[in-house]
Amino acid sequence: MIYTNELKKVIVTSNISISANVYLLSFKREFKFKPGQWIAVGLNATDNPRLYSIASGVDNDEVNVLYDIKPDGAITPNLAALKSGDAIYISKPDGSFYCNNGKGWWIAAGTGIAPFRSMLESGMAKNKKLLHGGRYLSSFYFEKEFADVLGENYIRCCSQEKGNAVFEGRVTDYLKDLKQLPSDENYYLCGSSEMVVETRDILVDKGVPFGNIIAEIYF
C-alpha cells in the first residue's frame, strides 16, 4: 500500500526518446513486482508523484517506464529532461492489473501498452491477442518485440495515418467490425478513460460478460 510520501531515490540509467514526445526511462531494478503493477515517480522526495505502469519484465536487470510528454503537465516535461546519472524518487510497486495465462485480449491505447510490454517480457504472451491503438505509425512502441512474439495476433490500429498491414481506425472501430467476439476469454484494457469506456461498451454489446473485462485507466 503506498499512500505516504515514502519515495526512494534511484539513479536514472537512461532516458531515451523512442518516438516523438515519447520516452523510455530506465533504472536499476532493486525490487520484485508483478506484471501489470505501477510505481509512483516523483522528481524529488516531497513532490506529488505520478503513477506509471512498469513496462519491463519481472526478471530484467532494469525497470522501464514509458511515458509521453503532456506539454502543460506538471511532471512529464521535467521527466523528459532527465539524463543518465540524475536522481528520481519512486514508490514500491503497487496495483493489481494482473493477467492470467488463459486465452485473452490485450487492448491498449498509446502509452497504455506499457503493462503489456511487462507481460510480454515476463513470458505471458502465449494465448494473447494484442490490439494497440495509436494516432500515427510511429505510435506503436515496442512494435518489433510484439510482432516477433505475437505475429498475426499483433494488430496495430492507426487513427491518423495509413500503413502496411496496419488497420486504419481506432481499436474501437476494429472491434466494432468484428462479427463475433469470444465470450469466454478475458479482455485487458489499458489507456485513457475514453478508450476504456468505449471499448467496454462495445465488448458488452457484443456479448462479452462485463466480468471478463479488466481495465486500467490512466487518469
Next chain:
Amino acid sequence: MSKELLFGKNPDEIKQIVKELGMPSFTANQIVDWMYKKDITEIAQMSNISSKNRNLLSAKYDFGVELPVKSEESIDGTKKYLYPAGVNRFIEAAYIPDENRSTLCVSSQVGCKMGCLFCMTGKQGFQQHLSAGEIVNQIRSLPERDRLTNIVYMGMGEPFDNPDELMKSLDILTSDWGFGMSPRRITVSSIGIIPAMKMFLDNNQCHLAISMHSPFDEERRKLMPIQHVYSIKDVIDIIKTYNWQGQRRVSFEYIMFKGLNDTDLHAKEMIKLLNGLICRVNLIKFHPIPGTPLEGSDHDTMVKFRDSLSAKGVFSTIRQSRGEDIFAACGLLSTKELIKKGFENQDSEILNY
C-alpha cells in the same frame, strides 16, 4: 480571448491583483465582499469602488458568475440545472428539496476519468477540471440559493481528481470571508483517491462519503477500475486512522445491483471491513443507464440487506431516489450529447486515441 475570472479567487489572490493594478490595498476586501457576500453579477456593480478602478479591473477580468442556461423539474420537486463551463462545455447540478433540508449536488469536473461501469458521467469521458469559481458558481447562481442547507460534491466528476480546485472551493464556502457555511453542511463524495483524500482529511472538516459498491476486490475492480490503483480496503484502513468521534462524519455509498453485490456474503464482508469505524452506509437504488449489463436490486432485498448491516451495528439507510424522470438521480448526470454537438465540426478531442 475570454478574460480571466475574478469569482473563485481567494483574498490573497485578490490582494495580488489589486497590487498589480496599482489600486489602494483596501479595495481587495471590498472586492472579496462583492464576490462572496453580495448578489451582483458584474464588476460595474461594485459601487464602492471608483469607476477608474472598476475600469482597470474590467480591462483584465470578468466577474465570472454564470447563471444556469437551462433547468428541468422532476415530479418529485428535484431540479436539474445546466451551467456553462467554458466554450461548448456544460455541467449539471441537482437541487433536491426535502421537508427540512435542501441539498445541492454539485459537479467538480466536466466528465470524469474514472470509468465506473454503472455511471453516465463516466461514459462521457473527461473533458475538463472545473475551477473553484465554476464549482462555487453552481451554488452562488442557484435560483433557490436562499433555501439551500446542504451541499454534496456528488455530481459530475471525481472531486479528488481535481484536489486543488476542490480545496479552494471548500475554502470559499466555509471561510468567514466567503460564504461562511459550516463544514458540517458539506459532504465530499469520492471513489477514494488516497493521496488527495488524505490531504482533504488533514486540512478540512467537511464530511466524507466513499463509494464502495462492493467489499470484494475482484468484484469492485470490475465495477470500478480505480480498485486496481487504490483498493477499498486501503481506503478504509486510512479512514480508520482519523477521528470520527466528533461531529465530522464518514459514510459509504453502496449502489445495489441485483444478484451481484446484494447477498448475505456482501453484507458480512462489509461488516468486517467497517469493523471499528463509526460510519453510516447509504444503500442506493441503481438507475439503469443505456447499454448497461447491470440491474438494480429489488426493494425487499435492499431492506433485508439494510437490516443485516444494522443488526451488526453498521448503521444503514436506503436513500430515497430523487429526480429519476429528469436524469438527475445518482449516476445519471451527463452532458456528453451537448459537448459532442459543440465539437461536431472539429477534430474531436473527446476521442483522440
